[in-house]
Amino acid sequence: MILRRRIAAECLGTAMLLAIVIGSGIMGERLAGGNTGIALLGNTLATGAGLIVLIHMFGPISGAHFNPAVTLVALLRRQMRPRVALLYVVAQVAGAILGVWAAHAMFAEPILQLSSKARDGLPQGLSEGIATFGLIGTILSMERHRFDFTPVAVGLYIVAAYWFTASTSFANPAVTVARALSDTFAGIAPHSAPLFVAGQLAGAFAALGFFSWLLKEEVAA
Numbered sequence: 001m002i003l004r005r006r007i008a009a010e011c012l013g014t015a016m017l018l019a020i021v022i023g024s025g026i027m028g029e030r031l032a033g034g035n036t037g038i039a040l041l042g043n044t045l046a047t048g049a050g051l052i053v054l055i056h057m058f059g060p061i062s063g064a065h066f067n068p069a070v071t072l073v074a075l076l077r078r079q080m081r082p083r084v085a086l087l088y089v090v091a092q093v094a095g096a097i098l099g100v101w102a103a104h105a106m107f108a109e110p111i112l113q114l115s116s117k118a119r120d121g122l123p124q125g126l127s128e129g130i131a132t133f134g135l136i137g138t139i140l141s142m143e144r145h146r147f148d149f150t151p152v153a154v155g156l157y158i159v160a161a162y163w164f165t166a167s168t169s170f171a172n173p174a175v176t177v178a179r180a181l182s183d184t185f186a187g188i189a190p191h192s193a194p195l196f197v198a199g200q201l202a203g204a205f206a207a208l209g210f211f212s213w214l215l216k217e218e219v220a221a
Contacts, residue, residue, distance in 0.1 A: 003084065009062035010088050011095035013054050017066050018099025018178050019106075020050035025185035026107045039185055040162065048159035055151035064151075067172040068092055069132055069204040070139065076208060089174070096178035104182065115180050115187030119167060124192070125199035127167035132203030133210075134161060135171045140211040173197045 021043070028042030055064040065071045068089045075085040104111050138157045142150040161169030170176050170188070176197055180190045188196065 003087070006062040006084075007087050007091045009058040010065060011091040011098075013058040013062070013064055014066045014092045014095035014174060015099035015102065016054055017047075017050060018096045018175065019103045020099075021047050021175065021179070021186050022100050022103035022182050022184060023106060026103065026109065029185040040168070043186060044159055044162040047162070048155040050155075051158055052151045052155035055154060059151065062088075066092060066095075066174070067135075068174050069136065069172060069200050072201070073136055073140075073204055073208050077212075092174040093177055096174040097181060100178045100182050104184075109184065113181060113183040113187075115183045115189050117183070117187045117192075118189045119192040119196070120189075122195075124167045125195040127165035128170060128196045128199030129203035129206070131161045131165045131167065131169035131171040132200040133207040134203075136204050136207035137211050140207070140215060144215045167196065170196055171200060171203075173200055176200070 024046035025039070025043045028039035028046075032039040032042070054066070058064040058066075063074070065074070065088060071080070071085050071088045071092070074080050075082060080088075101111050103109075104113065134157060135154070138153050139150065142153050146153070158169060158171070161171065170179065173196075176188060176193050179186055179188045180193045181187075
């Protein structure tokens with residue numbers, strides 16, 4: 001029963017996150033009058049604020065991963081069993097897709113879509129690697145030093161990463177897959193998604209290696 005609740009929390013939390021990302025992108029674009037910067041600002045603030053709330057809501061139940069890269073790091077750190085990690089990832093991807101469809105429904109958009117928004121080139125993949133490296137580093141650092149500040153730290157980092165990365169910081173394979181199913185402001189063309197996911201996984205592995213070393217407790221001689 002406890003595992004079911006954890007999986008449900010991951011699914012619903014990721015769905016709500018994607019509803020925020022896609023919905024605020026649609027709203028921002030409709031209200032910005034063609035000003036892409038204003039649309040992105042609205043998308044950014046909604047996503048960051050939503051993340052803070054969602055992590056507070058679901059963190060005590062499932063850890064509020066909402067992200068296969070975060071789950072992979074937890075698995076490699078032996079904080080969860082492989083079967084549970086797999087269930088988390090399935091729940092995250094399913095929830096992300098449901099969240100996209102919910103946003104489409106709220107804004108009277110066609111439910112089933114494929115994005116035509118290309119986000120190609122190595123700088124985009126590098127951006128995703130750096131964005132995910134920073135996200136995982138934020139989570140590991142907060143776990144070590146300021147666990148109670150994690151929701152705020154993650155939300156603020158994502159707000160910043162929206163603006164300092166060329167890719168606007170997806171930093172999440174489930175988010176990438178789901179956003180490929182939305183031909184709206186926050187979408188990504190399906191052919192661009194593999195490079196993003198590769199960058200995200202590379203960033204996660206790099207962050208795990210570096211921050212495991214950086215935050216390692218020294219044994220007194």
